[in-house]
Amino acid sequence: MKTKKWSVKVIFHFTDVALVKSWLNYKEDTKQAGYTKNQVLHLLDFRMQVVEALIRGSQERKRRGRPSADASGHSEHHHRAAVPISGPDVRCDQKGHWPDPQVMTNSPRCRLSGRKAKSQVQCSECKVFLCLKAGKNCFRDFHDK
Incomplete structure (x- = not known):
């Protein structure tokens, strides 16, 4: 050998x-x-x-632009699987983290403030839902930790 x-x-x-x-x-x-x-x-x-x-x-980044017709943003399931929280190396890299508003009838809870607030804003990179309101910016706090 x-x-x-x-x-x-x-x-x-x-x-x-x-x-x-x-x-x-x-x-x-x-x-x-x-x-x-x-x-x-x-x-x-x-x-x-x-x-x-x-x-x-x-890994190759997601393509920009409008999603294809077969990609649906709505889930048929009643319970969503919890998205694992990314490590600080991904969360704080300041690359591709954009607030992505989601239209949902049953909004998930903010991952940072726990059960206190519901959110319709999802991070485009981390895929977690976070509050983004005047006076409460969990989105920024989550990506600065």
């Missing part, structure tokens, strides 16, 4: 060093922010989030 070239080994080594250094910075930042040990990601989980963010970043 052949071994990898030394240049590939060096690249992997420095990538690994950069990931560990980033994780140490992340741990320090969360410690200063007052997070508990249980809320801080382990190194393996941190690596997985970085990999997932890199994969999502390389």
Whole structure:
């Protein structure tokens, strides 16, 4: 069995060093922010989030313009499946996050304010519903955290 070239080994080594250094910075930042040990990601989980963010970043973006006729915005189901909240790397990247008004008879609740308010505004990138009203801008707060 052949071994990898030394240049590939060096690249992997420095990538690994950069990931560990980033994780140490992340741990320090969360410690200063007052997070508990249980809320801080382990190194393996941190690596997985970085990999997932890199994969999502390389995927083709949605096409702009009007949706095709077969794409319907209305759901026949009574209960919507909860959309997982994106990690801070996606939420705060300031790329493609636009308020997308939805016309619905039964509006979902705002993901940031919980059960308090219903919202008809959805983030075009994260696919979560958030309040966007004068005096209450959960959309901005969600993407700044």
